Amino acid sequence: IICSKGKYGLKLLLSYRPAAPVNVSVTHLRADSATVSWNIPEGETVIGFAVSQQRQDGLMQRFIREVNTTSRACILWDLDEDTDYIIQVQSVGVYGESLASKKIHFRTLKKSEHIQSTMMDQGKHVCWII
Amino acid sequence: IICSKGKYGLKLLLSYRPAAPVNVSVTHLRADSATVSWNIPEGETVIGFAVSQQRQDGLMQRFIREVNTTSRACILWDLDEDTDYIIQVQSVGVYGESLASKKIHFRTLKKSEHIQSTMMDQGKHVCWII
Numbered sequence: 001i002i003c004s005k006g007k008y009g010l011k012l013l014l015s016y017r018p019a020a021p022v023n024v025s026v027t028h029l030r031a032d033s034a035t036v037s038w039n040i041p042e043g044e045t046v047i048g049f050a051v052s053q054q055r056q057d058g059l060m061q062r063f064i065r066e067v068n069t070t071s072r073a074c075i076l077w078d079l080d081e082d083t084d085y086i087i088q089v090q091s092v093g094v095y096g097e098s099l100a101s102k103k104i105h106f107r108t109l110k111k112s113e114h115i116q117s118t119m120m121d122q123g124k125h126v127c128w129i130i
Numbered sequence: 131i132i133c134s135k136g137k138y139g140l141k142l143l144l145s146y147r148p149a150a151p152v153n154v155s156v157t158h159l160r161a162d163s164a165t166v167s168w169n170i171p172e173g174e175t176v177i178g179f180a181v182s183q184q185r186q187d188g189l190m191q192r193f194i195r196e197v198n199t200t201s202r203a204c205i206l207w208d209l210d211e212d213t214d215y216i217i218q219v220q221s222v223g224v225y226g227e228s229l230a231s232k233k234i235h236f237r238t239l240k241k242s243e244h245i246q247s248t249m250m251d252q253g254k255h256v257c258w259i260i
Contacts, residue, residue: 058198065193077205 018044018093021072026106031081031113034106037073038089048092049074056084056105067092082110086130105130148174148223151202156236156257161211161243164236167203168219178222179204186214186235197222212240216260235260 021038028035040046048067051074054060064074079085084107088100105128151168158165170176178197181204184190194204209215214237218230236257 060199061197063193063195067191068188069190071208075207077207078201 016093016095018046018091018098020098021049021089021091021101024087024089024101024104026087026104029106029109031109031111032079033075033077034079034085034108035073035075036087036089036104038101039072040091044091044093046091046093046098050090050092050097051076051087052090052100053085053087055080056086065092079108081108083108102129104128146223146225148176148221148228150228151179151219151221151231154217154219154231154234156217156234159236159239161239161241162209163205163207164209164215164238165203165205166217166219166234168231169202170221174221174223176221176223176228180220180222180227181206181217182220182230183215183217185210186216195222209238211238213238232259234258 019041022041023039024036025038026034026036036051038049048065048069049071050063050065053062053064053076062076066074076085076087084105087104087106088102090100091098149171152171153169154166155168156164156166166181168179178195178199179201180193180195183192183194183206192206196204206215206217214235217234217236218232220230221228234257
């Protein structure tokens with residue numbers, strides 16, 4: 001609980017909750033890993049992020065939270081090949097977390113596609129908003 | 131809130147909280163990554179794990195939580211070289227999380243040590259309990 005002395009303390013407090021990340025995208029897609037990156041809307045003060053990752057079939061769910069970081073990207077490792085995943089990103093502010101970004105879908109490569117793609121996917125976006 | 135019909139319902143509920151992971155160790159240590167692995171005490175039913183990672187100097191903190199997984203290991207990526215980290219692991223059960231394991235300390239390699247070590251560190255433990 002945060003106590004505010006101002007007349008409009010509560011309003012002030014709510015305004016400290018950062019806006020959700022934008023431009024969430026997935027790059028460097030492989031059979032077993034991918035990189036999620038995003039942007040912070042201008043003027044937002046954030047101290048970290050949270051990424052939720054789940055298989056579209058409802059199996060393994062992962063939640064990653066980092067604070068005291070300026071990173072705007074996160075590697076997702078140990079993924080299953082040829083599998084659909086859904087991710088969402090939140091910004092972490094001093095007084096709370098943002099709403100979640102839009103849901104982003106991506107599908108990992110088959111292992112046989114992996115070698116071929118490693119020379120091609122630098123910076124290419126391989127996801128879509130759902 | 132979980133309602134139990136048994137006379138000793140509360141006692142039963144508390145016993146469902148799993149025991150903490152044991153034999154937590156760090157292997158495959160590099161300049162920018164490491165693998166944390168652990169064991170589950172016999173007889174425990176766990177559905178996931180949570181790993182907390184923090185730099186010893188108090189900077190970047192990371193929390194990773196996975197459910198619906200049988201994995202007993204987790205890769206820590208994007209670490210800083212030649213830096214001290216402290217980790218703890220919890221087991222996730224159906225009705226709650228275990229207490230945290232003992233704190234484990236490790237120090238990442240310098241980049242110059244990286245190449246030399248990659249042929250040597252397979253399975254070697256490179257951490258200590260603090």
